[in-house]
Amino acid sequence: MRKVIVMTAILALTACGQESNDKIQRAKAASEAAMVQAPVGHWALEITEGQRATITDTTGRLLDNGFTPYIFESGGVQHFLIGPFTTEAQAVQAQEKMKLKRKLDGIETNVIELPAAN
Incomplete structure (x- = not known):
């Protein structure tokens, strides 16, 4: 993502006829300062088995x-989840709101830790 921003800034400066190395360096510095690391969710609520309703109804x-559910596949097994949440406390709070x-x-959930992304 950062490379795309830097390349866009360089192309914009070059297209304007301003090929100053100083301006290119400032554009790189500005793009690096604006980059923010998004939080990664490691927790989710898993909808447990035994539901009489179909997945579409649920x-x-x-x-x-x-609540926005999604299907997560791990080890060839599909899991019906809500989340992801950054912390276990957030997942528990969402579980309490559901109750x-x-x-x-009738929709039962378990708080689970998601496997680390490779």
């Missing part, structure tokens, strides 16, 4: 109540 109920919503009765 997904609709979750979406209607502000308070009557329309989500």
Whole structure:
């Protein structure tokens, strides 16, 4: 991403006829300063087995109540998850919010730690 920003800045400066090395260096420095590391989620809520409703029905109920589920495959097994969350505490808090919503009765979850991305 940073390389794209730097190349764009260099091309913009060159196209304007301003090929000053000093301006190119300032553009590189500005792009490096603006780069922010996004937090990586390592925790999720796993929807447990035994649901009588279909995945589409459960997904609709979750979406209607502000939770976005997704399918995560690990070791050839698909997991139906909500998240990811940066911390375990955030995952537990979301689990508690789900328990308070009557329309989500019957949807059971477990807090799990996601495997590290390779």
